[in-house]
Amino acid sequence: MPLAVELVSPERTLFSGDATIVRARTVGGGDIAFLPGHTPFVGALATWTVEFTLEGGGSEVAAIHGGFIEVSNDHVKILSDLAELASTIDIERARRAEEKARAAMIRGEDAEAEGALARATARIAAVGQLS
Amino acid sequence: MAGGQERILRRRIKSVESTKKITRAMELIAATRVVKAQERAASARPYSDEITAVIVDLIRAGAAKEHPLLRDNPEARTAAFVVITSDRGMCGGYNTNVIRAAERSIAAARAKGLDFSLIVVGKKAQKHFRFQGLAVDAAFEGMTDQPIYDNAREIAATVRSRYETGELASVELAYTRFFSAGTQQAVVRRFLPLEVPEIDPDAGPTADLEYEPSPTGILNEILPRYLESRLFSALLDASASEHASRQRAMKAATENAEDLKTSLSRIMNRARQDAITTEIMEIVGGAEALGSSKGDKHDLLPSHLSPDHLFPDHLDRTDHSASIH
Numbered sequence: 198m199p200l201a202v203e204l205v206s207p208e209r210t211l212f213s214g215d216a217t218i219v220r221a222r223t224v225g226g227g228d229i230a231f232l233p234g235h236t237p238f239v240g241a242l243a244t245w246t247v248e249f250t251l252e253g254g255g256s257e258v259a260a261i262h263g264g265f266i267e268v269s270n271d272h273v274k275i276l277s278d279l280a281e282l283a284s285t286i287d288i289e290r291a292r293r294a295e296e297k298a299r300a301a302m303i304r305g306e307d308a309e310a311e312g313a314l315a316r317a318t319a320r321i322a323a324v325g326q327l328s
Numbered sequence: 329m330a331g332g333q334e335r336i337l338r339r340r341i342k343s344v345e346s347t348k349k350i351t352r353a354m355e356l357i358a359a360t361r362v363v364k365a366q367e368r369a370a371s372a373r374p375y376s377d378e379i380t381a382v383i384v385d386l387i388r389a390g391a392a393k394e395h396p397l398l399r400d401n402p403e404a405r406t407a408a409f410v411v412i413t414s415d416r417g418m419c420g421g422y423n424t425n426v427i428r429a430a431e432r433s434i435a436a437a438r439a440k441g442l443d444f445s446l447i448v449v450g451k452k453a454q455k456h457f458r459f460q461g462l463a464v465d466a467a468f469e470g471m472t473d474q475p476i477y478d479n480a481r482e483i484a485a486t487v488r489s490r491y492e493t494g495e496l497a498s499v500e501l502a503y504t505r506f507f508s509a510g511t512q513q514a515v516v517r518r519f520l521p522l523e524v525p526e527i528d529p530d531a532g533p534t535a536d537l538e539y540e541p542s543p544t545g546i547l548n549e550i551l552p553r554y555l556e557s558r559l560f561s562a563l564l565d566a567s568a569s570e571h572a573s574r575q576r577a578m579k580a581a582t583e584n585a586e587d588l589k590t591s592l593s594r595i596m597n598r599a600r601q602d603a604i605t606t607e608i609m610e611i612v613g614g615a616e617a618l619g620s621s622k623g624d625k626h627d628l629l630p631s632h633l634s635p636d637h638l639f640p641d642h643l644d645r646t647d648h649s650a651s652i653h
Contacts, residue, residue: 208372209372240539241549263549265546276379276553317528
């Protein structure tokens with residue numbers, strides 16, 4: 198039995214479907230993968246990507262800017278107040294944002310630039326993982 | 329003069345007509361907006377339901393309820409009120425109802441000896457409270473028409489920082505709840521400290537859940553999101569209610585314009601009729617006066633003015649014997 202996956206943002210449900218493997222990265226920094234039959238799990242997600250290996254082959258990747266994952270009874274629910282599917286990400290824009298954030302960090306504008314950089318790298322990684 | 333009255337009435341009918349066109353257009357726009365706002369509220373529901381479910385799980389797992397958003401601030405003497413109204417009017421009693429509900433709660437807080445602090449969303453509340461000479465501590469506008477999550481985040485951040493520093497004893501949220509297109513109700517709800525759903529103590533912690541990081545760690549991360557999510561659903565509710573109220577108000581306005589138009593055209597038609605009658609009487613009277621002084625009416629009255637010719641079926645008003653003059 199596959200995992201029923203739902204990726205929801207506050208404004209809408211971004212993705213909903215069946216997957217065989219769900220991979221995510223928790224705040225601690227470790228990647229974690231879920232297979233059907235996984236024990237119930239609740240975790241806080243880092244700004245990185247989540248990857249769903251779809252049942253019919255292929256995969257879906259999304260960039261998650263913080264969020265939560267709940268797994269129970271083969272239902273995977275991912276909540277994120279800022280999430281984008283890789284297919285909707287503008288890679289050029291993400292690259293420009295990355296450069297800008299790096300430049301800002303060199304100038305010493307830490308906190309905000311760091312967040313922007315993390316978001317940009319997550320977006321770039323999501324696009325990279327999709328292809 | 330009678331002709332002047334007719335002209336004035338005609339002008340009024342025209343202006344009522346164009347007002348009607350505007351209110352009709354506004355009604356139709358509001359109707360589509362209601363549907364859109366309802367859809368947005370529906371698509372926001374999975375997130376808020378799920379976030380609540382996760383919090384329940386966390387607390388059941390024994391997460392410490394010591395987050396600053398959960399505890400009371402007993403030494404604080406200020407109650408904050410977040411009042412959500414619209415930016416634009418033309419929506420019947422929508423804004424007045426929310427403001428009145430908020431004012432009742434403010435009065436109650438004052439009776440308890442608390443200070444109050446106002447955080448207003450929408451130009452209408454801002455104008456109202458400023459006009460009353462009350463200090464508005466934070467004002468947001470341009471977001472109630474079609475709220476997005478960033479708006480909720482912005483408002484939540486303002487409220488949260490002030491609550492976490494212990495400045496506020498409580499935060500109340502005054503907005504309009506949307507039940508259906510026909511029913512909306514202005515309500516004032518406790519917003520902070522957060523009310524965690526009550527959990528049956530007998531149920532005990534569900535041992536078979538895994539957490540990463542600890543339940544308390546996740547709870548501390550998730551509570552601010554929960555705050556934003558609740559504020560977001562209040563904004564969406566308010567926006568749906570606003571459009572529903574506007575639709576109703578504009579529907580009533582369109583109907584009133586229609587009624588007004590009917591009664592005005594009736595008055596105008598009567599005035600026109602009167603004017604025509606008076607004119608005829610004047611011509612007849614004048615002709616008669618001239619005719620009787622010169623002795624020959626036919627030379628002086630041009631044939632095209634003759635009522636004989638204009639109203640062949642009518643009573644011949646030039647008949648001397650029937651004339652009232």
